[in-house]
Amino acid sequence: MKTLAINRDLILSRASDDDLAALDLLYLSDPNLSILSPLAKAGYFKARMGQIPAEVANEALQTIFAIAGEDGEALRGGESIVVFIEEIVQHCIERRIGEDRIIQIGFESEGSISEFLGNSDAWLSLDELAEISLNKESPRLSDVLLESLNRKVAHRKPEC
Structure with a gap:
C-alpha cells in the first residue's frame, strides 16, 4: 500500500474497497492508523462508518486552513x-x-x-468547527469540509 496514494484517495473519497479492507486490517494492529494523515484518517472513518469520531475530526480540522482569496x-x-x-x-x-x-x-x-x-489574517484555521459538521449526510469528506469552511468564513465577516 502506497502511503501517499492512500492518503490522497481517502481525502478525495476515492479509496477502493481493497484499500479500505487493507486499512481495516491495519486498524486491528494500529488503532491510531499512524500511516494516515489526520485528514485521511477522517476520510477512512467517513468511508467505513459514515461517522467520524470527535477526536479524529478535531485533529483533522486543526490541519486545514482557509487562505484569503484575491489578496x-x-x-x-x-x-x-x-x-x-x-x-x-x-x-x-x-x-x-x-x-x-x-x-x-x-x-x-x-x-x-x-x-x-495584517498578514496573520491571511489564513484562518478550521479547528473551531464542531466535529458534527464533518458528519453530515454526504458520503464525501470534501463536500462536508467545503460546507463547514463556508459556514466558518461566513461567521468571520464583520457586520455593520
Missing part, C-alpha cells in the same frame, strides 16, 4: 490591506397598541465598514 498573496507576503464591506439590513419594528392593534414599521439600512487585515 491572499499580498497578505502572505507580509503586506497589510484594507477590505471594504457593505451590508444591507432590513428592519421591522412591531408595536402593539391596545388589545388588537399592531403597527409595523419596516425600513432598510445600508452600512459600509472597512476591516484592516
Whole structure:
C-alpha cells in the first residue's frame, strides 16, 4: 500500500474497497492508523462508518486552513490591506397598541465598514468547527469540509 496514494484517495473519497479492507486490517494492529494523515484518517472513518469520531475530526480540522482569496498573496507576503464591506439590513419594528392593534414599521439600512487585515489574517484555521459538521449526510469528506469552511468564513465577516 502506497502511503501517499492512500492518503490522497481517502481525502478525495476515492479509496477502493481493497484499500479500505487493507486499512481495516491495519486498524486491528494500529488503532491510531499512524500511516494516515489526520485528514485521511477522517476520510477512512467517513468511508467505513459514515461517522467520524470527535477526536479524529478535531485533529483533522486543526490541519486545514482557509487562505484569503484575491489578496491572499499580498497578505502572505507580509503586506497589510484594507477590505471594504457593505451590508444591507432590513428592519421591522412591531408595536402593539391596545388589545388588537399592531403597527409595523419596516425600513432598510445600508452600512459600509472597512476591516484592516495584517498578514496573520491571511489564513484562518478550521479547528473551531464542531466535529458534527464533518458528519453530515454526504458520503464525501470534501463536500462536508467545503460546507463547514463556508459556514466558518461566513461567521468571520464583520457586520455593520
